[in-house]
Amino acid sequence: MSVSPGPGDRYVVGVDYGTLSGRALVVRVGDGAELGTAVHDYRHGVMDSALAVDGRALPADWALQDPQDYRDVLRHAVPAALAASGVDPRRVVGVGIDFTACTVLPTLADGTPLCELPELRTRPHAWVKLWKHHAAQPQADRINALAHARDEPWIGRYGGKVSAEWQFAKGLQLLEEDPEVYHRAERWIEAADWIVWQLCGVETRNVCGAGYKGLYQDGRYPSRDYLAALHPGFADFVAKIDGPLAPLGARAGGLTARAAAWTGLPEGVTVAVGNVDAHVTAAAAQALDPGRLVVIMGTSTCHLVNATEPAEVAGMCGVVDGGISAGSWGFEAGQSAVGDIFGWYVAHAAPAGYASHEALTVAAAVQPVGAHGLVALDWWNGNRSPLVNHDLSGLIVGLTLATRPPDVYRALLESTAYGTRMIIEAYAEAGVPVDELIVAGGLTANALLMQIYADVTKRPLGIIGSAQGPALGSAIHAAVAAGAYPDVSAASAAMGRVDRDGYRPDPERARAYDALYAEYRRLHDHFGRGGDDVLLRLRAIRNAARRAADHDPAG
Structure with missing residues (x-):
């Protein structure tokens, strides 16, 4: 209408x-x-x-x-x-x-x-x-x-x-x-x-x-x-x-x-x-109350939540007094690549017949949890939280001659959900509660991805009621600046929108994902926390080779 x-x-x-x-x-x-x-x-x-x-x-x-x-x-x-x-x-x-x-x-x-x-x-x-x-x-x-x-x-x-x-x-x-x-x-x-x-x-x-x-x-x-x-x-x-x-x-x-x-x-x-852009979206998603984690998913992802008290959360992007809305301490974390990972696979790695998100999603959606036998690390553009190291790179473990494109695609989707769960657990360990997720951004249209996030995080997942979350959030702040509302919370209540009954975790799938997440966490800590610095060494070799080529194009 x-x-x-x-x-x-x-x-x-x-x-x-x-x-x-x-x-x-x-x-x-x-x-x-x-x-x-x-x-x-x-x-x-x-x-x-x-x-x-x-x-x-x-x-x-x-x-x-x-x-x-x-x-x-x-x-x-x-x-x-x-x-x-x-x-x-x-x-x-x-x-x-x-x-x-x-x-x-x-x-x-x-x-x-x-x-x-x-x-x-x-x-x-x-x-x-x-x-x-x-x-x-x-x-x-x-x-x-x-x-x-x-x-x-x-x-x-x-x-x-x-x-x-x-x-x-x-x-x-x-x-x-x-x-x-x-x-x-x-x-x-x-x-x-x-x-x-x-x-x-x-x-x-x-x-x-x-x-x-x-x-x-x-x-x-x-x-x-x-x-x-x-x-x-x-x-x-x-x-x-x-x-x-x-x-x-x-x-x-x-x-x-x-x-x-x-x-x-x-x-x-x-x-x-x-x-x-991420922080302004919280108002559009009516996610200013403590415990409501707004997850802005696009090329990368930002995770924002308000709390009543400051806390030090390992590997987070910061805690700022009034950083999301006045009167609360705003916490930020993030993943440096999410949609970019899926786009990379479709553009550069998926073969003919699977060279679209739609085709891969349909094929991946029919798989039982764990049927592909893969775990991936979501570091295609480094790790923003909780490792804060942009020299890290991605990884897929479990590939065999039986692996097919939808298997890899689903593993990449799941890897980003595991990364979000790592962030939620870091918040929880520091005493910052996360009771529900509210997702904004273009990736909300992928129902498989949204259900994976609900199952992996074991939390209800709501969807912002606007396709233009950041722009709507900026408009809400403009209304406050113009004197139409006394504060951002009041403007958010009147102008924002969210469907809080979007997705619910399935207990059986959530239990299956617990086992896969445990493997993700082992790989995360081994390659990201000093168990083996091979990813950093490979990045250094790549950069040195590129520098040499820049100085000697003929070589």
Whole structure:
């Protein structure tokens, strides 16, 4: 049934920046009805093999983007969504933004990206580093080692390990590999905060990005002494990221004339402070209460849950006061690849006749649990939680001449569910309860995958009631920033939606999965916790071979 705009209704726009595209969604403030949406694909996508401007080869584990692609989302997706909705732009009271994280870029003091300076266009370090830029793992290793050696108080809030994906590791890599660009960078800013800056002309920093990706805890960043001990030139790094921090749902400013022209919205419309795509989805899924783990499943997966008290959870991505919603401690964990693993198999390994998710799912769904005899490790893009090591790689154990494509596909689906169970158990061991799962993202359409998650985790699994969870969450925050609701919880109750009776665990299948999960856990600990570092050695051999080939293309 279509939803029509009402003459007296108010509306908000949520803009969700993903890995390959940006989406705009027009939402009615009163009830969260979604009236129009549009997607704009990034022209340059992800630059992970070559720099678009000159074709220069990029090293292993790099992932860059062009900030102009982000502006183009505002110029194309927002007007298209408004047109599709039939909403009068004058009835729009707010705009909210969410972004992948940590996606970070160096800029001048006025927000100009360094990659847009003619003299720096061909310098890879001047461009946006996407969340899955994992080339800063050596810097992350040193950050962690020094933090533990100095007994830094903040390291426990991140499960004992800072990720290569985050601001400090990427910033240290910038300093060590291109010091000129580092010193030219007057600001080092999350893309969520940068695009808000573009919209309203005011630089703000959101508490979510600062807490989870910028090591901001208890009112401060890591000390100057600590940073100088990492590298003398890194002592001033906090000056590049420090700035006014705003709570989620706060007003960052009003739409500038330039941004109004991009979007087709009136000048002065409220712009909410930025947010992270996963974290903003919790409001859309009505998953703000403690014990409700929201699992945002896409190319990767993020696991978020609120609790009433802080706790140190081994290998987690962080615990932040107000990081998901005000008044609670927000916990984050994640898996670096989920949908990407399934996509890799279909694109590169499945033979003719099985080269689609649909065909593989149908064939895999008829198998009894364990019939394929396989266990896989879900580390195709490293491990985010709980090992926090992006140099790890995937593994499939049990292959025989009788193994068939649906067997492998199902084992890969199951491996990601085992990874989620590892995270849930780490939460539980630290005293953070997880009573139910609420899943958001495009993978919710795969009923086999959803039932596997319910069976493996032995918990009820609900499904978000929107196909545009992050964009709806951003719209909810925009409504709060515009004054339509007193807080995010109230807006979530009115505008969010979820089906809590989606999937229930089957006791027989759950028992069968317990045995397979035990094997997964043995492999996880053996290859991930020092039993055998063969995966790390193979990664080092690969990287050395690629470097040699880059220096001698003829070889």
